[in-house]
Amino acid sequence: xxxxxxxxxxxxxxxxxxxxxxxxxxxSAVNELKALYPHTGNAYILGxxxxxxxxxxxxxxxxVAAYRKKDLLVGVVAIDPTSPFTGGAILGDRIRMNRHAExxxxxxxxxxxxxxxxxxxxSTMDVVNVMDAMGMDVIxxxxxxxxxxxxxxxxxxxxxxxxxxxxxGDDIQAIKAGILEIGDVxxxxxxxxxxxxxxxxxxxxxLEMQHPEPGAWxxxxxxxxxxxxxGIEALVEEFEAHREYLKNSGHLQRLIEERNAKLFAxxxxxxxxxxxxxxxxxxxxxxxxxxxxxxxxxxxxxxVEQVLxxxxxx
Numbered sequence: 001x002x003x004x005x006x007x008x009x010x011x012x013x014x015x016x017x018x019x020x021x022x023x024x025x026x027x028s029a030v031n032e033l034k035a036l037y038p039h040t041g042n043a044y045i046l047g048x049x050x051x052x053x054x055x056x057x058x059x060x061x062x063x064v065a066a067y068r069k070k071d072l073l074v075g076v077v078a079i080d081p082t083s084p085f086t087g088g089a090i091l092g093d094r095i096r097m098n099r100h101a102e103x104x105x106x107x108x109x110x111x112x113x114x115x116x117x118x119x120x121x122x123s124t125m126d127v128v129n130v131m132d133a134m135g136m137d138v139i140x141x142x143x144x145x146x147x148x149x150x151x152x153x154x155x156x157x158x159x160x161x162x163x164x165x166x167x168x169g170d171d172i173q174a175i176k177a178g179i180l181e182i183g184d185v186x187x188x189x190x191x192x193x194x195x196x197x198x199x200x201x202x203x204x205x206x207l208e209m210q211h212p213e214p215g216a217w218x219x220x221x222x223x224x225x226x227x228x229x230x231g232i233e234a235l236v237e238e239f240e241a242h243r244e245y246l247k248n249s250g251h252l253q254r255l256i257e258e259r260n261a262k263l264f265a266x267x268x269x270x271x272x273x274x275x276x277x278x279x280x281x282x283x284x285x286x287x288x289x290x291x292x293x294x295x296x297x298x299x300x301x302x303x304v305e306q307v308l309x310x311x312x313x314x
Contacts, residue, residue: 047157075131
């Protein structure tokens with residue numbers, strides 16, 4: 001049996017191996033992804049983003065437990081910081097979720113950003129598709145927490161939750177960061193801290209100032225204490241309310257189309273770069289370009305134009 005067939009048959013080891021191959025950009029993984037793609041599109045994808053220290057991993061742990069109580073299969077894609085030595089993920093997220101390690105209904109995979117911006121890994125969408133094909137009912141994607149630029153999650157998740165905490169100054173920074181535009185649900189975590197009520201109130205005021213169109217989803221602010229499990233039930237109810245809104249309003253199909261478009265564009269971009277860059281390195285043209293740049297006999301812009309002209313696609 002192929003890896004894809006084993007994944008569809010519920011083989012956890014096969015899924016883990018395929019995800020490793022995807023993250024290592026093994027060419028053999030592409031054929032497996034082709035076979036799995038027709039079996040995707042059934043999972044509910046939930047994204048959690050927010051600044052470092054907001055308690056996202058602890059919240060994910062509680063969210064997983066809440067969905068498991070509903071007897072749903074849950075996958076977690078935890079985007080971790082990249083090790084400067086090995087290039088792999090620093091597995092802090094798995095440590096916080098280790099109580100689910102023995103639960104066969106939970107599959108957790110950590111991915112390193114490996115230089116990718118936007119709080120995501122280049123492998124994220126492919127790994128999500130593997131979990132989807134595995135039969136996971138809910139897939140939670142937790143971004144690395146890079147601050148104000150982690151907006152890529154919007155093109156992956158059906159519901160995006162922005163997690164904030166009082167005392168970091170991020171309540172006001174949200175206006176500048178565009179975070180208000182990407183959130184479907186806003187969470188003020190560590191709500192037992194001083195200033196939590198003020199943070200929640202200011203966020204609510206900012207959201208109300210947006211003047212959404214009639215019938216549009218109006219994000220709500222939910223206060224939680226992830227470490228103690230306080231407010232988790234209300235948070236999951238808000239997720240489910242947004243999920244129903246997407247289904248009933250027709251927005252779900254638009255989200256799926258946008259996600260597919262991004263997956264295609266990202267895959268095309270990566271393949272074109274690998275193809276062209278591999279060709280010029282193999283032919284020695286790459287070294288010639290570097291020599292020309294060093295001697296100032298050429299410039300990077302002209303060099304790129306020449307490479308593109310030599311590899312024009314008809």
